[in-house]
Structure formats: C-alpha cells, structure tokens
Amino acid sequence: MTAPTRLDAYVDGPRADSEGRPMFQLIAPDGTLTNAGEQLGVSVELAQELYSDMVLARRLDQEALSLQRQGELSLWLMSWGQEAAQVGSIRALRPSDMVFPSYREHAAALCRGISPADLMRQWKGSSHSGWDPKGPRFHIYSLVLGTQTLHATGYASGAVMERTDEVVATYFGDGAASQGDVNEAFNWAAAGSLPVLFFCQNNQWAISTPTTIQMRTPLHVRAAGFGLDAYHVDGNDVMAVHAVTTLATERIRDGGGPALIEAQTYRFGGHSSSDDPKRYRSDDEVAGWELRDPLRRMETFLRGANAGDEFFDALAQEADTFAATVREQCKGLAGADLGDLFDRVYVDAHPVLDEERLAHAHHLTTLGSEN
Amino acid sequence: MTAPTRLDAYVDGPRADSEGRPMFQLIAPDGTLTNAGEQLGVSVELAQELYSDMVLARRLDQEALSLQRQGELSLWLMSWGQEAAQVGSIRALRPSDMVFPSYREHAAALCRGISPADLMRQWKGSSHSGWDPKGPRFHIYSLVLGTQTLHATGYASGAVMERTDEVVATYFGDGAASQGDVNEAFNWAAAGSLPVLFFCQNNQWAISTPTTIQMRTPLHVRAAGFGLDAYHVDGNDVMAVHAVTTLATERIRDGGGPALIEAQTYRFGGHSSSDDPKRYRSDDEVAGWELRDPLRRMETFLRGANAGDEFFDALAQEADTFAATVREQCKGLAGADLGDLFDRVYVDAHPVLDEERLAHAHHLTTLGSEN
Amino acid sequence: MTTMTVGAAINAGLRKAMEDDDKVLVMGEDVGVLGGVFRVTDGLQKDFAEGRVVDTPLAESGIVGTAIGLALRGYRPVCEIQFDGFVYPAFDQIVSQLAKMRARSGGRLALPVVIRIPVGGGIGAVEHHSESNEAYFAHTAGLRVVSCSNPDDAFHMIQQAINSDDPVIFYEPKRRYWEKGEVLTSPTRGLHDAAVLRSGTDCTLVAHGPTVKTALAAAAAAEEDGFSVGVVDLRSISPLDTETLRNEATSSGRVVIVHEASTFVSIGSEIAASISESCFYDLQAPVLRVGAYNMPYPPASVEDDFLPDVDRVLAAVDRSLSY
C-alpha cells in the first residue's frame, strides 16, 4: 500500500456543505483503476484475499437464503451486496480490535472466524446469539437499532483508561443513524476523544424507508459536525474501504479521536428473507446498483491484473466446500431446551427462577405422565 | 434595521471546522458599537424596548430569589445573565409563532405576557405549570431535558401541512444538547425541512458540568452537520441576538428549513436557588463574564446614544412597581387542592380515579371527625 | 356484518377513523408505501394524502415526541411501533410527556394520541419481537391501555381509541393478525368494558389479546371433562373492568389469569390482588396466574413450551379446583 500521506490527499477534503465529500474509490465499477487507484497503487495480493472473503460471504447468503426457503431457517438477513464494505473494513482492523456489529455483518463475522453454524443459530431460533464474543472479539448481534454504538463507546473509554492503542469498531445502518442512541454515541465519543470507529453501511434503505426520509445531509457531514474524523467511501470498492479504514484507524491509534466512515453500498436483497423489496423500490434502481456489484468489479480487476484461472478455480472449489459446510452445519443445529434457560438469566441464584425451573420440570413430568 | 442581505455578510461564514464561526456581535461588552454594529446600524428605539424587557426580567429574578430565601418559593431557577439571549430572540419572533421553552425562559415568558404569578406558581409547588399555552403561544416548561424539542418539531410539521408561514421556536441548554431527543429533533426537522428554530442558550454550564465535557465542537457546527441553518451569536448582546433571530426566521419562513442559533451566554447565579456554584467554578471566571453583562452593556450603549435620564428613571420606577407586583402575586399564590387533581389526569371518566377521589374525600372526612 | 382478519379489521378501522375525521394521522416506520411490516396500514397512504400517512425517520422517541407536538396542534396521531420490543426508546416521551401532559398542565391540555403495538410471541420471531410489555404502561397513570383479541373488537376498538381524548396504548395480538371473524357495523361495548365470552360456574379464566383464544380452548377442553369454566376477555387493561371481574369471580369462586407477560409485578398480579380483596369471602381458591416464566422471551424454538398453552392453563384450573 501507499504511504498514508499520499492517501490523505484523496480522502480528506471539504465535508461541511450539504453535499459532502465525493466518495473515495480505487477501483471503478468496471474493474479499472480510478485516478486515485493509478496514483496510489493497489496490492493484487490483498485484493485476492479480500475477494476470497467476499466470495465466501456471498455464498453463505445464498445457502442460508435457500435453507430459509426450505424451512431450515426461520429468517435470514442478507449481507448480499454489502460484502466489500464489511470485508474491507474488518480486514483493516487488527484482530485485537473489538467490534460491535449490528445484525447484518455476516461477511465481517466470517472474517473474524465465526462459523456458519454460529451465525445461523440465531436465525433458526435456537438461541438469541451465536458465539462467545471473547474469542473473535466480535460482540453478539444487536437487533435494537443503534444500541451497540453506545456499548462500543463505553468499551473504548476502558481502552483509554488502560492506555492501549486499540480501536473499537461499531457497525450500523443508515436508518439506525436516526436513533438518539447513535447520536449520543457520536457526541460522547467525540467529547471524550475515544478510540471508536463508527462504520455506517449506507445501503440506501431501512426496510422500505429511503435515506432521503432519514436525513438531510450525508451522514459523514453530520459526523464531522460532531467533531468526528469523517470519511466517505465507495462501499462497493473493497480496496477503497480497506484503504480508508486503514487510514482512519491509524489516526485513531495516534490519538486523533473517533472517526466515522460512511460507506455507500446497496442491499441487493430484501431487508430479510420475509421482505418483498419490489413493494417499495424499482427494478431500475436495483439494476443500476448491480452494475456496481462489489464482487463483479473485483473479479474483473483481478482478471485484468492477471490473477489466473487457477486462483478463481481454487476459490470456486473452496466456495463449494464451504457451501456444503454451511448446509451441513445448519441442519446440525439443535433447538434450545427451555429447561436450560432458567440458569442463564442471572449469574447468582434467583429464587423466582429456581421455583419456576421446578414448576416447569414438574409440568413436563405431569404432561408426560398424562400422555 | 439594515437589509438582511447586508447582515448575511457578517453572520454567515465557515462553520465546519471544529472552532466554528466567530460569534456575531453588534454591541461590544463596553457598550460601543462593533465594526458590524457601525456598518449595519442599531435602532435605539428597539434597543430601549429590549433593554426595558431585560431590566424587568432581571428584577423578577431578584425578587423571586429573595422570595425563595424568605420561604415563599421552594425553588427558583434564575435567567439572570441570560436576559439578552431570551429577550432578543423572543422579540424577533411573531407573537403568532409557537414557542416550546425549557425551564429557565422567564425573560422570554414575560415578553409573551405571562404574569409573574403564573411563572412562580410552579416553583411554589402550587402546580406543575403556570399557564395555558394557547394564549401566549408559549408551551408549559419542560423539565425533562430536551423533550420539548421533539414537541416543537411535531408542532412544526403541522404548520407545514397547513401551509402557514409560522416558525416554531424551542429553547434548550448546552447540556440538553447531549440528549438523544435533541439530536433526533435536529435530524427530524432537517430531514423534513420543517420550520423549527432551535435556540440554544449556551450558558457554559449544565449544573456543574462545563460544555467541554458535553461536546467537542461548538453546537452550531454540529447543527450545520445535520443540515440546519446554523448561527453563532453573542448571547449577551441583545441587539445581535435580535438581528440574527430575525434573519434566521425570515429564512425559515421563506422555506429554507430549520435553523439553530447558538447564543453564548452565562448563568450568573447557581443552577437554581439550591445550587452553590462556588463548588465548581472560579470567581475569576464569573468576574470575566460580569464584564460581559448584557444589561450593563446596553445601559452604556443607550446612555451613549443619548437615551436620557428620563428613560432610565421611568424604567426604574416601572421596575419598582413590577417588583411590588411580583412580591404581591407570589404571596397571593395558593397551594393546590389534592381533591381537584383527580379530575385532571384524564379527559374522559376513569373508574380507578373516580374510586380514589371518593376514598380520598372519605379519608379526609374521617380524619376531620377524629380530630 | 362482514368477515375479516384481525389485521384487516384494524386497517378498516383506521380507514374509517381517517374518513370520519381529517385530523387523524397515521405515522411510523414503514407504514406508508410498505403498509407496515404486518401490512396493517396497507393502502392507506395511497388513498389518503401523503401527509396523513407518514413514513418517519427511524426513531421511536421522535415518533412519539412529534406526535405529541401534532396533538398539541389539534391532530389525532396514530403511531405505529413496529414491534413490541422497540417501544422502549420512546419510553420517556410516553411516560413523562404523553401520560403526564394533562396532569402537568393542570387539566388544560389533552393528548389524543394512539400508540399501536403489535404484541406477543408465537410467530417464530427473533429476540425483541415477541414481548408482552403491557404492565409498564398499565402502571403509568395518565395512559389508557387496551388489547383486542378478535376482528370485531379490532375494528371498533381502534376507532374508539382514536376517539378517546386521552392517550391510548393499543395492543394488537401479533399471532392473531391472520385469524378471521365477523365484524359488526356498530360496537357492542365501550372501549373499557370487559367481555364475558362464556360464563362458568366452576372457574373463570381471565385473558386478553392473544391468550383469549388459548383460554377459550382450555374452557372447551374443561367442559369435555365436565367442568364449567368461564372466560373473560379483559379488552381493557387500564382501567380494568373490575365490576365484571368481580361478578364473574363471585359467581364461580375461582379465577385463573392467563397472559403472555411474565407474572412478576404484572397485570395478573393486579387482577389477583384486586379480586382477592373485593371477593375475599367468595373465593374458593386463591387467584392463580399463568404467564411467562420470569425470563426474557426465549429463542423461538422453545416458544411453544414457553407460551401459556392449554395444558398449562388446565393444570392451573386443576390446581384451583383442588382447593
């Protein structure tokens, strides 16, 4: 990669007017290098790694969606279309940097080593969350919009007390940005100069609500107003996202205070497997964004950069194996056992739950004996 | 007054950097015209009116505070020091513009014709609010910080539906600006391009918490980020506040969308009559701000502008009469009657309260007969 | 009289209220083009002016806070909260502002705001989408809280709620949205009247919203075993129709309350406390409660075990009869 000082020239710029900054791009939708890409250079090796991550993530979505259609999952929220935003950012963080995701960050989660089974169990109704955050340093999903941004902010204030050079990253959507909590977090992190990276995947929609209803100015403009170091990036250009995240986190580690990255991307599918996006958006709009597909552009770029068939073939095979794993892991997911849950509400003993645990067990016995 | 186009040149300007705009001033702390004041001119007649409003407001504070010390009021929150911010802004609104105050806007309330009695009854414990908002178009005080900004925003969306050219103004403090509600209101009003004027009296303190703990950038910078038309004014210069508010409201009426005015001012007294500000701020700081007292500067200006002794003598007399009225009205305030309150919780009949009304009445009778 | 689902009945009721009074507005997340995630507001934005059916920013405190501002201006906003678990960001605006404004203003101001909340479990949803939080609002003085269980009530109660000059929290039984029933042209009852769906001489079940159907099924099963079990549909949670409750409790002498919420400090606690007091000499058994175990709503794979079902209700009836 190029020296950050060089990147600055492209990434920084005016952001106060209501239009905001142009979004930073290294690779154009047609897979060619942009002017910035030409100047700064793009590592093909990195590009291959990130592309592989994206291919696997998309494969997870495809499999999970069809598992949902087969009744193996109750619901699935696709990261389809947002792979570059997630992969580019998470791969630019250190593995030791803690992450507070929202609920659509499967691509990022996979990069942190979270298994498909762990990602799917929540959507099968087996549990409310899939993994222990301590290992992957990836918190459980937060479904109440925006709440996780405050958790990240608090977590980051601990990092300051302990004088580490951690960055704490949090993901959220364009819709969530309207919540009081998210704005409290911007302000809190800015006022305290805390090492938080706010990463907004602006996928243009919050279920059926377009960003025009959510906000008047681009989010990175709002963020700058709070005093966050704010960036605007093509969220479908994985190399650009990686570069910008690298720059932003370096500055945070240098004590520059919190930053926000607004990544322009698109949710190719419905809000979830239950949503029918045709009710609220046009085929034309979707078609326009398909031209900006993050995977297609990288494939073209890599083929242009002479990543040979070997690479693509190996990857295709890896993806097929992965797909089989996904299916297998999904089918292997067991349901929960209500009896176990009484112990997982409190750490210390609790008489009400102790009594109810017994009552429940007794009820099961009675039922059993009646049948 | 001068043409707004002239004022623009002084009031508008960069506001994106973390320092924000310099604050607009017409009259310097020493009572002389600033450069802008010289260029734009200042109406002495208006100055006299606004000065009179301020003198009466300060007198209310003095009387109320001593009434509190005498035990006639339980509590008093002083607008002392913030008279210019309040008077300058409210007088620039039309009487038909609805206002949603916080809890310290006594100077503004007086300008809307609210009586001292109505202002004091809440702080005597006689009622939770003092007046019917419909007459003065001044909502009851909101003590839960920032909540009123959303009420104003909703009220303003009604104005849009009805195609009126109203402005809806809302007052709040620097501390309240950290609340989720206030930021939701900024965003909601901006996204909907609603005719809201957000007026922040940045009096440097939220009880013992200085603005440095609340925020990283000046509030008008943050507001601009949301897409609000944002202004920065010397809140102790009543003429400047009036001019800026006039400009901001004209733009709102012209369909420019919501605006925010950040008025730099100072709370001369404690947070309330129960607070001891010496615990958290230095005498030096207070002394520095005393040099910027909004009343003193206007008196000097007016004396310089040849407002004769007659004007000051008449005003002094008016203030004395007013002070007597304040004392009298305060002493005349009756306590509430619990029995009456059962009818004021719901509009329609409510069996639980009906039963409790009877139980309460019965209890009183029993008590009476026992004694 | 026509037949429709609970969801369609609320839609029809909203439509009727909007036609009758042009101050009635509908607002919330995705209520416009999409017609809400449950399609309860389907078609309303198309048929009324856009300003009357508003897709809001994603901010519940904002929804309720701005609705208050609109109500202060004379409108009658009907806010949709997308799922029960997402009402909490609006809690301050509901509890400190909406509920208290009339008292705070000394009776001068009224806030005719309705907050619609799809409530409860049973649809296989993920966390935060299956909660039963009636108790919070019932405990809050200044609010009215109602809960419909069938299409006829859905249609009429939403209109009565909108006509109320007081704020109303309007609960819609999520898992019953698709159930059909007859809707009469005129309402049979006031908004705050409980309905005795069947009288029972041995025991009375008290339910509301989604558990009414469960209670009816349990009563039918008990009948097969030779017991006469009555069912009261509360319809109104705050205020409670204590007279009807007292009458039924007195005549059967045994009461079992069935709701989806956890039982600790709940509507069930209130009904038990109130009946135990008012029918002290008439009760043959203590008032029993069947509700959620006191834990957060569990993952969907166990919700059938978790929700009060016919078996748990019958077990409680047995227990009551054993006194």
Place this chain on the structure above:
Amino acid sequence: MTTMTVGAAINAGLRKAMEDDDKVLVMGEDVGVLGGVFRVTDGLQKDFAEGRVVDTPLAESGIVGTAIGLALRGYRPVCEIQFDGFVYPAFDQIVSQLAKMRARSGGRLALPVVIRIPVGGGIGAVEHHSESNEAYFAHTAGLRVVSCSNPDDAFHMIQQAINSDDPVIFYEPKRRYWEKGEVLTSPTRGLHDAAVLRSGTDCTLVAHGPTVKTALAAAAAAEEDGFSVGVVDLRSISPLDTETLRNEATSSGRVVIVHEASTFVSIGSEIAASISESCFYDLQAPVLRVGAYNMPYPPASVEDDFLPDVDRVLAAVDRSLSY
C-alpha cells in the same frame, strides 16, 4: 460501629467498594467535582483517580449504554441517575440491553452494573423529581431491584449490589438521605433478605425505602391503641423474600403494604397476589395496599396529603382488622 446519615453511608459504601476493587467506577451527571446533587459521591473524585469518578455528558441512555460497554470489558460501573424521573431516557438500554444481555448471550456474558436512583417524594421538589418507579424494573426479568431504608443497609447493600455479578437497580430513599443511624462493620443480611423490624400478631405492615419509617411510626401508634402490628422492610423488591413475607403473613393473618408508588400494577399488587396465594387459608382479611393515588405525582404543596402517611396506614390497618 459508627453513626452516620443514609447519604453518608452510601458515600462510605461506595468508597469502600472502590478501595476493595479497582474495577469499580462511579459515573453520572455531576458526580465528580460537585459530588452529585445530593452529595452522595462527595469527595470521591478527589480521592480516586479522575477516570474512576466520571462526570458524563448529559445523556442517560449514554450513561447506561457506555456502562454496559465498560462492564463488558470487566469494569463494575456504578451509574447515578440524578432523579427518579430522569431514568426513562435510559429505559431501552436498561430493559433491552442491561437486563437481557446475559440471557441473550446464552449465559456467556455478565453485566455487573449498578444503577443508583434517588427515589420518591417528600422533599418539596418540582415535577419529575419525586417518582417511585420500582415496578417497571421489578417487572423486568434479568434485573435485581433493591431499596434501602436506613444507614446500615445503605452502607452494606450498596457494596453487595456492586459485588453482584448481575445488574442491580439500587433505590435510595431521597427524603431519608439526612436521617442518621448506626452502621455496623459487617452486614447482617444478604442483599435479597427482607428484615422483620418488628413482629406483630394482629397485622403486618410491609414497606421498603422511604415508607419503612412511616410503617414503624404507624405500628408504634397502633401499639398505643393496643394492637400488635409488625413491620417488614422488604429491602429487596426483585426478587422478593417471599419466605419471610409468608411467615409474617401467616402468623399475623393480616397484611397491609405501604409504598409510595401508585398501587395499580405495582409491587403492592405482586405482594398481595403472592401472599393471597401462598397464605390462602391463613389470611383473616384481604391483603390491603396503601400507595399513591393513580395519578402523576402532584405539586409539592399537596404532597403531604398524597404520600402514604401514618393516618392512611392506620386507616388501612383498621379496615384490615374489621374483617
């Protein structure tokens, strides 16, 4: 053993907890230099590192939300909410995040966060400064809710709450902050044990926090009239010490609950429901509740009439005895 006020005892307890464990942090509005509006955290910022006693921005959701983040990192934050009526902006973070995190994470995560709330009326305050909102949190599974009434409990319970690995809502009886009492070196009871302050054979009063003193006064007055009235200080609201309650109810046969909150769907409802069930054959009279009328807390000039006082408690005891 030393004598101190309730406020000073909490201060001493916080200090002790901070000395014992450097993961304990204090945070909230004005808790630093000012020492809190009630001076409960007075001197702590001076004596500990500034990072451990944090003046936060003015945002309650932020206070609880960031405390959760700190707890996930191993800290034990103690948050102060300035007044009872200002906890609602944090409601979502408390109810959806703080209370549920352990269950949501399948028992993997723990959030040892304490939320201190000065509660109740009686100090002549303006609106939103005199509320009793225990019921909301008691109804919320995943939280523990406690309420201290005297200096000894204040000192020990705050430490026990901080030591708890579960989130605790810690209520402080505002109008009793200045009352003095003895503080023992070691705690006499667990955090969730009720205290039988006096035994009674005719009737038992159940109170917590600020109304304990009222109950004791009423019991003393009743004694002068020849009645033996007991007093139980709940101390813990969630979970309730049902065993102690059952024992006292059984032995006196009559129970009157006294709290400042409105009675509808309240702690009083829960206790009445629970005792009515568990002591069905032992009660001589229905369990009665003395609490707030179901209206928002009124203006201070009438609070003496509004708060449950000795007269209203005695009237209820009379009523109970008349059965």
